[in-house]
Every structure is written in structure tokens, then in C-alpha cells.
Amino acid sequence: MRPHSVRYIPVTVAGIEAVSADSDFAFGRHTHDQFGIGFMDSGAQKSLSGRGNVESKAGDIITVNPGEVHDGSPLGGPRAWRMLYFDVELINRSVLEISEGKCHNREFTQPVLTDKRVAANFIQLYYAVVRGEGDVARLAADEAIMLILSRLSQISVRQKNLPIKSIAYARERMDDDPAGAVSLAELAAGAGVSQFQFLRSFKRYSGMTPHAYLLQRRLCLVRKLISGGMSLSDTAATAGFADQSHMTRLFVRSYGYTPGLFALNWR
Missing domain, CATH: 1.10.10.60 (Homeodomain-like)
Structure with missing residues (x-):
């Protein structure tokens, strides 16, 4: 049995928190004050979301909105995942930019998403904020945030x-x-x-x-x-x-x- 592990990872971009987890722990119902976007590295889990009960597997993108009640239980053994949590102001500012001033706020409507392009953007964003290698890290992060949110927030541009x-x-x-x-x-x-x-x-x-x-x-x-x-x-x-x-x-x-x-x- 793998040990339960949830680690906060230092980041270099303000307004974002990073978490890496590997566990067979069943999380009880809870909420966050931030937006969350994550990537399932391995295994699978079932969870409550604002859209009902959902299941996610390795390669999937998972999301959560501020104040959204959710939980998480493993399916068939431990699962590993990474999460990025974003301050509401950062997401709203980015949504406003993408929509060219038409949308001031948005919520994620897909708690689980299978999309290789979004997954690749997430990996780019994750490494940009946790590695922070030079001045290009901010440029890489800004690009990835825009590309991810344009898909997740379903804004027609x-x-x-x-x-x-x-x-x-x-x-x-x-x-x-x-x-x-x-x-x-x-x-x-x-x-x-x-x-x-x-x-x-x-x-x-x-x-x-x-x-x-x-x-x-x-x-x-x-x-x-x-x-x-x-x-x-x-x-x-x-x-x-x-x-x-x-x-x-x-x-x-x-x-x-x-x-x-x-x-x-x-x-």
C-alpha cells in the first residue's frame, strides 16, 4: 500500500497554489475558496461535484469552483493527481481578457474533461509555476492560463x-x-x-x-x-x-x- 501523500509545492506566480497528491484516502465533503484545475496522473476516482457524481481517470482534467461542495474516493486502488488553485480575482481577470470585457466572471461547468490539448496546457502551466525557470516562466504561465480558460469557461470568441x-x-x-x-x-x-x-x-x-x-x-x-x-x-x-x-x-x-x-x- 502506498502511503498517503499530499504536498504543497512552492510556486513562483502570485495568485496560484500547487498541490501534488498520491493516495488511496477518501476525502470527505469540503469546499475551497478558489478555482481548482487538476490533472489525473494515474488511477481513478469518483467524486461529488456541482453537476452530481462523476468519475475521473488517468489523463483527465478535473475542475472545481469556489464554494462548490465536493469529495473524492479512489476507484480500484490509489490514484495520483496534481492540482492548481487560482485566486478568484486572477480567474475573473483572465476571463474578462478572453471575452474582451463581455464576461466578468465564469464558473467551470465540466467537473471532468477528457481533452489532450487542455491536458498539455495544464502540464505546461504546472511546470511554469513550480519550476519558475527565468523570466519566460511568467510568459508560459500566462499563455497556458488563457488557453485553458478559453476551453473550460466555454467563452465564444x-x-x-x-x-x-x-x-x-x-x-x-x-x-x-x-x-x-x-x-x-x-x-x-x-x-x-x-x-x-x-x-x-x-x-x-x-x-x-x-x-x-x-x-x-x-x-x-x-x-x-x-x-x-x-x-x-x-x-x-x-x-x-x-x-x-x-x-x-x-x-x-x-x-x-x-x-x-x-x-x-x-x-
Whole structure:
């Protein structure tokens, strides 16, 4: 039998709490003052929700609204899950942004959701807030929150045809200074649209989100600096990464080999 484990994880983004759990414990009925979004890592559970009794399994997204009475019991053995709890003001502010001022508050209507795209966004958000690797963590978190809430809050948003020059300007800004800090709010303001509209348009035109694009530009800078003879530690700092290990992980994920191996070609 696995021991009952519920851990609060330190986060780097204000207004969010993170919890990691692995347990066969049956939780009694209770409520939270925050919105909750979670991901079932393994196992399954049944729970009471505002929509009645529901069941969730590994890979599912689970949600809870502030003040919503719920519980949770394992199905067939222990289950593991991760939860992020959001201050009401943060969610309402994001909903207002997504709806372009039309919705001031919203509740989650799906206590259990099977959606691989939302699950991927949740994992991105979770690691962005618990790892907090450099200035890009906030950009990654803002993007993921927008994408998750646009699906969970079921807000109908008309896609605007953003002029390509607005996207080009944002890309040029990151091209010219890839190591510089940038926020989704700043990029959207420069394009004259909401953060959510900018995010969708940038992804449609560029094939990746602003966060992913900025990381790629930093990795290109890394290759340039290493080929110029800069040490790996200095390269990581100059290119805007939190540390050398952060740079190495992303470098390997993109190219399949380490910056150290790449550096050998330039000695």
C-alpha cells in the first residue's frame, strides 16, 4: 500500500497554489475558496461535484469552483493527481481578457474533461509555476492560463484578422533581443488587441506560441555564442536562461544533443 501523500509545492506566480497528491484516502465533503484545475496522473476516482457524481481517470482534467461542495474516493486502488488553485480575482481577470470585457466572471461547468490539448496546457502551466525557470516562466504561465480558460469557461470568441505586420513586429522584437524579458501583455498591447486574440493570432501565423518562439530565438543565440567561443555558463546567462541546466534541457529537447557536444565542434 502506498502511503498517503499530499504536498504543497512552492510556486513562483502570485495568485496560484500547487498541490501534488498520491493516495488511496477518501476525502470527505469540503469546499475551497478558489478555482481548482487538476490533472489525473494515474488511477481513478469518483467524486461529488456541482453537476452530481462523476468519475475521473488517468489523463483527465478535473475542475472545481469556489464554494462548490465536493469529495473524492479512489476507484480500484490509489490514484495520483496534481492540482492548481487560482485566486478568484486572477480567474475573473483572465476571463474578462478572453471575452474582451463581455464576461466578468465564469464558473467551470465540466467537473471532468477528457481533452489532450487542455491536458498539455495544464502540464505546461504546472511546470511554469513550480519550476519558475527565468523570466519566460511568467510568459508560459500566462499563455497556458488563457488557453485553458478559453476551453473550460466555454467563452465564444470571434477570431479577428490581426494584420501580419503586428505579428512581424512582435517577432522582430524577440529576434532583436532574445535574451530580453517580454510579457504577453506587452506584446498584445503593441499589436493593439487583447492578450488572447494576440496569442491565437501569433500561434496561427508563426506555428508556435510567443513563449515557444522566444525560447527558439534564445537557443539560436546559444549556438551563436558557443560557436564564438563563449563558455557554457556565460552563454546561459547571456542568452537569458535561468541557469546552465535550464539551457541544456531545452537545447537537448530541440536538437537531440547537449550544448557541450556542440561546443566540441568549435574548439
